[in-house]
Amino acid sequence: MAACISSALFAAFYVNSLQYAPVNTAKNPVTVDSLVGAYMDNPTTADSLFANKTYYVTGVPLSLQQDPNSGRYYSDFVLAGFIQFYWKDFSEASKVTPCADALCQPILAKCFLAGFAVRTGGNEIIMMNNCEFIH
Numbered sequence: 703m704a705a706c707i708s709s710a711l712f713a714a715f716y717v718n719s720l721q722y723a724p725v726n727t728a729k730n731p732v733t734v735d736s737l738v739g740a741y742m743d744n745p746t747t748a749d750s751l752f753a754n755k756t757y758y759v760t761g762v763p764l765s766l767q768q769d770p771n772s773g774r775y776y777s778d779f780v781l782a783g784f785i786q787f788y789w790k791d792f793s794e795a796s797k798v799t800p801c802a803d804a805l806c807q808p809i810l811a812k813c814f815l816a817g818f819a820v821r822t823g824g825n826e827i828i829m830m831n832n833c834e835f836i837h
Contacts, residue, residue, distance in 0.1 A: 724756045734761030734779040745818045753817030785828040797835040810836040
């Protein structure tokens with residue numbers, strides 16, 4: 703009985719850790735522009751290709767905001783409100799410098815791409831969760 707429970711816990715941990723293992727490398731990140739392009743072309747196909755995987759992603763953050771419903775911090779990229787990185791916690795979010803005229807520098811992050819989601823306000827966004835700031 704204990705062996706069965708131990709095996710089940712190990713299998714659950716293994717599957718969960720695979721879910722969060724990046725499918726690409728920090729040296730070969732996916733760009734927010736390429737994700738937005740894929741989702742603008744066909745959200746259903748893009749979700750089937752990209753959703754439910756962790757990626758290294760690069761792009762220029764336009765903002766750093768706090769979600770009034772969840773209290774979590776997020777950044778908008780490319781088109782305000784179309785792709786959002788929800789940061790793992792405030793320590794990750796605090797490393798983000800939103801784009802200002804002289805400071806438009808891309809960042810690298812590791813995020814879980816949840817997919818195309820419909821938010822409470824009716825906005826459809828590419829939802830990136832559990833993001834960790836790399837540089």
